Amino acid sequence: xxxxxxxxxxxxxxxxxxxxxxxxxxxxxxxxxxxxxxxxxxxxxxxxxxxxxxxxxxxxxxxxxxxxxxxxxxxxxxxxxxxxxxxxxxxxxxxxxxxxxxxxxxxxxxxxxxxxxxxxxxxxxxxxxxxxxxxxxxxxxxxxxxxxxx
Numbered sequence: 001x002x003x004x005x006x007x008x009x010x011x012x013x014x015x016x017x018x019x020x021x022x023x024x025x026x027x028x029x030x031x032x033x034x035x036x037x038x039x040x041x042x043x044x045x046x047x048x049x050x051x052x053x054x055x056x057x058x059x060x061x062x063x064x065x066x067x068x069x070x071x072x073x074x075x076x077x078x079x080x081x082x083x084x085x086x087x088x089x090x091x092x093x094x095x096x097x098x099x100x101x102x103x104x105x106x107x108x109x110x111x112x113x114x115x116x117x118x119x120x121x122x123x124x125x126x127x128x129x130x131x132x133x134x135x136x137x138x139x140x141x142x143x144x145x146x147x148x149x150x
Contacts, residue, residue: 004096006103009052009064011045014038016061017054024064024086051080053103055087055096062091065100067107072114080108082118085127097130119144 009017022037044050044066055063066084071077082104087096108116118136120127132138 004055004057004062004091004094004099006053006055006096006099008103008107009054011042013052013054013061014041014045017041017052017064020054020061020064020086020088021084023088024084027086050083051104051107053100053107055091055100057091057094057096063087063096063100065104067104067116075114077114078108078112079115079117080104080113082116085118098134101131101134 018034018038018041021041022032022034025037026032041052044052049068051067051069053065053067054061063086064084065082065086067080068083070079070081072079082101085097085100087100105116118131120131128138
């Protein structure tokens with residue numbers, strides 16, 4: 001049985017991250033577009049706009065999560081948005097997502113953040129159960145709205 005390891009991703013992990021990220025987008029109904037995925041991730045690395053964590057089962061990349069930094073004006077503090085979390089189908093139910101989430105929250109904590117937030121599809125019961133079992137609390141106070149800029 002292979003062990004799961006998680007670490008912060010660096011630019012040299014780009015080749016391993018691209019297929020995972022492409023599969024993640026396909027999970028959400030997007031078409032495969034590895035050149036666009038590579039360009040997107042490369043921009044995040046080059047501009048220091050996110051923190052990525054990658055999970056391996058043995059030597060095989062099996063999942064990732066991505067945090068985006070933000071701030072809370074009310075709290076006068078740094079917060080992070082856990083925007084992306086994906087585990088390859090063959091690696092699910094092995095603790096990969098939990099390990100990725102733990103790495104992300106520990107990273108945020110070391111930078112003095114007061115909160116990590118995420119959102120998931122209302123229909124994604126599996127993810128909701130995972131978040132709740134890890135101690136995440138669903139927001140009962142605020143609704144989320146979006147305004148499309150097309």
